Amino acid sequence: MTSISMTVNGKPASGEVEGRTLLVQFLREDLRLTGTHVGCDTSQCGACVVHVNGEAVKACTMFAADADGADVRTIEGMANADGSLGTIQQAFQDHHGLQCGFCTPGMVMSAAALLKDNPKPTEAEIREYLEGNICRCTGYHNIIKAIQAASGQLTAVAAE
């Protein structure tokens, strides 16, 4: 067992992990942050996307011990300080960017990573960026709309 410590959603977190403990297991099973989902466990689906030192990564394909000392952000860290939904989360609700909701944590984390680097992405750029996030409900249209709205580019649709 190895002792690890990291910052998760702005708060210190630590624990004892095996070498093989995945970051997503540490988040879900040790820290009980179950918003990060495991869809495929093969790094295809993106339901487990979190930010490590500001970059989107698949938490099912990174060892917890490799995140020792890192600054980690999960879907639980995306709400506003008062508990209300953050801009991207609110846009997903407003534009029906989810149905079953299983992929949504990863979608929101990927969207946040995209908008950090590219605050006004085109539709094509959004679709390309979401290549590693799979949704089996929405057909993606409303997810794209939600991200366009979160980037302030969809005022006409928002007024519908």
Add this chain to the structure above:
Amino acid sequence: MYNFEFTKPTSIADAVAALADEDAQALGGGQTLIPTMKQRLAMPGTLVSLTGIAEMKGVCRDGDSLAIGGATTHATVAAEAGDYPGLAAMAAHIGDPAVRNRGTIGGSLANNDPSACYPCAALASGATIVTNTREIAADDYFQGLFTTALEEGEIIINVKFPIPEKSNYQKFVQPASRFALVGVMVAKYADGVRVAVTGASEEGVFRWTAAEEALSANFSADAIAGLSVDADGMIGDLHGTPEYRAHLIGVMTKRAVAAAA
């Protein structure tokens, strides 16, 4: 997954020492090795993460070459290898954004997956693979499926890419895996053109020398219009027959020449 000891040295010397143990294996970004371990196809006693070694990270211009640290992620190469735009564009389309934030050039080259992009870029560029003990020319480095010139415990410190006058990488993506069904990199240097092909051959990445000769004489898509690749030795699977892959090599090479900048 079988359990193992995890260690993350911060210097090349410490990493090499940790890898001296015969059950130890190097870990880059883990985007191939971790899925492999989940399937119990690998069971190292110790994993030595190379991503904590600062001197193995980053992109640096060195005369007419670009030197890329072995632990540099695809995302960093995409963002910082602007001096070699064909290489930056290739890195920008590996896997997906989250995979590119973890996967490393050294990991890709050490694994030498027959459908990976980096081996193609390294071979087309005539790159030099610099390890902790020696320098290996790309032409000598790739030795077949998942096989390279690396010895046990040898790690890729850095890769030197001579910068071409023009280059382009074209990938025909297998949509489920996002690996190349066929990928072709064309690089035009003052002393000739190099063409490397990934995804197609049962022997892994290779140079299409007939196309190189034709393109060195006349760098245009028309120059290779009459050339074809023998389907013998090409991969055949549910995604495509050997004949299909052989045909795609010609198509993707023409596209790469037409798009080269």
